[in-house]
Amino acid sequence: MPVLSHEFDYIAWIRSQAAHHQRLSVGIGDDAALIAFPPPGNCLVTVDMLMEGVDFLIPQATPRQIGRKSLAVNLSDIAAMAGRPVACVTSVALPRRGGMELGRGLFEGLAALADEFGVALAGGDTNTWDGPLVISITVLGEPTGRGPVLRSGARPGDWILATGSFGGSLAGRHLDFTPRVREAQALHQAAQLTAMIDVSDGLAADLGHILDESGVGAIVDEAAIPISAAAADTTDGRTPLEHALGDGEDFELLLTVSPDEGQRLLELSLGGTPLTRIGRITTEAGCRLLTRDGQLEPLPGLGWKHGFDAAQTKGS
Amino acid sequence: MPVLSHEFDYIAWIRSQAAHHQRLSVGIGDDAALIAFPPPGNCLVTVDMLMEGVDFLIPQATPRQIGRKSLAVNLSDIAAMAGRPVACVTSVALPRRGGMELGRGLFEGLAALADEFGVALAGGDTNTWDGPLVISITVLGEPTGRGPVLRSGARPGDWILATGSFGGSLAGRHLDFTPRVREAQALHQAAQLTAMIDVSDGLAADLGHILDESGVGAIVDEAAIPISAAAADTTDGRTPLEHALGDGEDFELLLTVSPDEGQRLLELSLGGTPLTRIGRITTEAGCRLLTRDGQLEPLPGLGWKHGFDAAQTKGS
Numbered sequence: 001m002p003v004l005s006h007e008f009d010y011i012a013w014i015r016s017q018a019a020h021h022q023r024l025s026v027g028i029g030d031d032a033a034l035i036a037f038p039p040p041g042n043c044l045v046t047v048d049m050l051m052e053g054v055d056f057l058i059p060q061a062t063p064r065q066i067g068r069k070s071l072a073v074n075l076s077d078i079a080a081m082a083g084r085p086v087a088c089v090t091s092v093a094l095p096r097r098g099g100m101e102l103g104r105g106l107f108e109g110l111a112a113l114a115d116e117f118g119v120a121l122a123g124g125d126t127n128t129w130d131g132p133l134v135i136s137i138t139v140l141g142e143p144t145g146r147g148p149v150l151r152s153g154a155r156p157g158d159w160i161l162a163t164g165s166f167g168g169s170l171a172g173r174h175l176d177f178t179p180r181v182r183e184a185q186a187l188h189q190a191a192q193l194t195a196m197i198d199v200s201d202g203l204a205a206d207l208g209h210i211l212d213e214s215g216v217g218a219i220v221d222e223a224a225i226p227i228s229a230a231a232a233d234t235t236d237g238r239t240p241l242e243h244a245l246g247d248g249e250d251f252e253l254l255l256t257v258s259p260d261e262g263q264r265l266l267e268l269s270l271g272g273t274p275l276t277r278i279g280r281i282t283t284e285a286g287c288r289l290l291t292r293d294g295q296l297e298p299l300p301g302l303g304w305k306h307g308f309d310a311a312q313t314k315g316s
Numbered sequence: 317m318p319v320l321s322h323e324f325d326y327i328a329w330i331r332s333q334a335a336h337h338q339r340l341s342v343g344i345g346d347d348a349a350l351i352a353f354p355p356p357g358n359c360l361v362t363v364d365m366l367m368e369g370v371d372f373l374i375p376q377a378t379p380r381q382i383g384r385k386s387l388a389v390n391l392s393d394i395a396a397m398a399g400r401p402v403a404c405v406t407s408v409a410l411p412r413r414g415g416m417e418l419g420r421g422l423f424e425g426l427a428a429l430a431d432e433f434g435v436a437l438a439g440g441d442t443n444t445w446d447g448p449l450v451i452s453i454t455v456l457g458e459p460t461g462r463g464p465v466l467r468s469g470a471r472p473g474d475w476i477l478a479t480g481s482f483g484g485s486l487a488g489r490h491l492d493f494t495p496r497v498r499e500a501q502a503l504h505q506a507a508q509l510t511a512m513i514d515v516s517d518g519l520a521a522d523l524g525h526i527l528d529e530s531g532v533g534a535i536v537d538e539a540a541i542p543i544s545a546a547a548a549d550t551t552d553g554r555t556p557l558e559h560a561l562g563d564g565e566d567f568e569l570l571l572t573v574s575p576d577e578g579q580r581l582l583e584l585s586l587g588g589t590p591l592t593r594i595g596r597i598t599t600e601a602g603c604r605l606l607t608r609d610g611q612l613e614p615l616p617g618l619g620w621k622h623g624f625d626a627a628q629t630k631g632s
Contacts, residue, residue: 025358026464026466029467029529030397030466030467030468030529031362031393031394031396031397031467031512031513031514032360032361032362032393032394032396032397032399032457032464033360033361033362034358034359034360034397034459034464035358035359035360035361036357036358036359037353037357037358037359038357039355039357041352041353041354041355041357042341042350042351042352042353043350043351043352043353043359043456044348044349044350044351045348045349045351045403045405045438045439045454045456046347046348046349046405046439047405047406047407047439047440047441047452047454048407048441049407049408049409049441049443049450049452051409051443051445051447051450053445053446053447054443054445077347077348078347078348080347080348081346081347081348081350083348087361089361089362089363089454090363091363091364091365091452091454092365093365093367093450122361123361123362123363124363125363125364125365125452127365127367127370129367129369129370130369131367131369131447131448131450132447134365134367134409134447134450136363136365136407136441136452138361138363138405138407138454140359140361140456141348143350148342148348148350150342150346151345151346151347152346196347197347198347213345213346
């Protein structure tokens with residue numbers, strides 16, 4: 001493998017690695033890339049920046065894992081719109097010492113995931129500095145058949161469904177999760193989803209985003225919340241439920257749908273990904289938990305901040 | 317003005333400031349934005365990341381200047397394709413202390429420039445951390461009438477033209493330049509440009525990129541190079557010519573065109589922006605300088621790195 005002594009070597013190496021993609025007529029190596037969006041010509045765009053010490057720790061995370069996660073969190077946002085990812089561009093600030101080899105690993109991790117989801121590597125901006133690693137990826141995508149699913153469409157009476165399980169992602173899963181792109185498309189093809197979000201801030205906080213945007217409330221059924229093994233296996237004094245509601249970085253889908261359509265979705269096969277009904281949308285504002293003993297309480301979990309340092313926070 | 321205590325306040329404030337844009341059907345506040353690209357549906361995309369200490373110094377640059385520059389360097393890349401900018405997304409890592417007020421200034425600077433060029437503010441990702449300021453902007457655009465102008469189309473015999481003047485940008489101009497978007501469109505409408513690039517790495521280096529991509533060489537006429545007043549006014553031992561060829565961050569356009577069309581371009585009015593013929597494309601590879609005394613020498617200027625710390629470098 002070539003020794004990558006500075007950015008131009010690195011960029012030339014990336015360019016040699018990037019595969020041809022049919023939607024990309026101008027790729028890496030010019031001032032901008034050119035990507036085709038056939039009629040009706042709707043382009044979804046989302047961006048996420050990951051920072052060393054906040055979104056990952058080195059060396060606990062390998063360069064490949066960091067590169068993979070940087071793209072995966074963005075694909076998760078495209079999934080939340082029931083979209084199809086098309087292309088990405090990457091900007092990176094690499095630590096000067098060892099940065100080029102770090103950059104190689106980043107690229108390999110993100111390129112493998114891009115290949116898995118048919119995403120074109122359209123270009124980027126590579127920098128070195130004395131600071132920690134920062135990587136920002138922008139993903140372009142397009143809506144699928146029924147159009148994009150927004151956060152704002154939840155209606156009273158809708159069921160609240162969730163893929164997978166929640167809590168404890170920072171123990172490892174945040175570095176190797178598979179974004180729910182295929183599941184979102186399958187769900188949206190099978191039913192008219194009324195609202196959807198991917199869970200990055202935490203189940204409670206992200207449900208709150210749907211409620212705020214839709215102008216509705218919700219009741220979540222404690223007994224129904226799928227709690228991950230990692231959330232049940234902690235010794236920090238917080239309950240598994242608190243982890244499931246507050247940890248964040250689950251990158252599961254949280255969606256609302258009419259009860260009729262919801263029943264159909266629960267019978268759908270999602271390639272092994274569980275789908276669970278966890279509650280319902282209410283006219284009454286606020287988000288409440290129906291406890292195992294039948295009480296209605298305010299939903300806990302909004303007070304936590306995810307990330308390795310609670311004082312260093314992410315918003316989107 | 318509201319006190320912005322954390323990201324959610326900041327994001328809500330940005331959302332309240334972002335104007336409606338006819339190309340944007342879903343904007344800030346969902347998992348992704350939705351932007352219309354009417355037929356033929358070609359989307360230009362470019363990204364640039366700016367880092368404190370590399371691309372700007374605080375407090376020498378104000379937050380507004382930093383925000384403005386972050387967008388301007390990307391608009392310059394769209395200009396280099398003779399494109400029309402449409403929308404942008406921004407990711408930012410704000411220093412924890414004072415970050416929200418810094419973020420406000422950044423937004424005001426970039427929003428004012430976005431408004432000037434009709435660019436929609438489509439979304440972003442806001443983070444705080446203990447590190448220095450990092451801001452990455454991705455701009456989406458679209459080609460104009462004759463299609464995008466690439467780096468790869470220069471042909472032997474073509475004239476080499478340049479807008480504006482070169483050198484000494486770090487003395488101040490890099491913070492307040494106006495990207496040559498209008499000039500690029502006017503030039504491309506008036507003639508079939510064969511290649512174009514914006515000068516960020518330096519006149520010599522960026523001409524080198526055109527030559528590499530086009531598989532040609534060039535002769536640059538020393539007497540014709542427009543040297544900025546800032547380049548002539550330095551006391552670091554380098555000549556004004558060396559500054560003009562090597563400094564970078566000029567964000568002027570460097571383009572090639574057939575002699576017939578080039579003559580027409582030189583007679584064009586570009587709203588006060590000078591356009592100068594500085595050389596010609598040759599079949600013979602390499603880039604040579606025709607000195608004032610008629611000698612052909614290798615073009616100097618490739619050895620310099622721009623930015624405030626030469627060891628911290630940018631590539632794209």
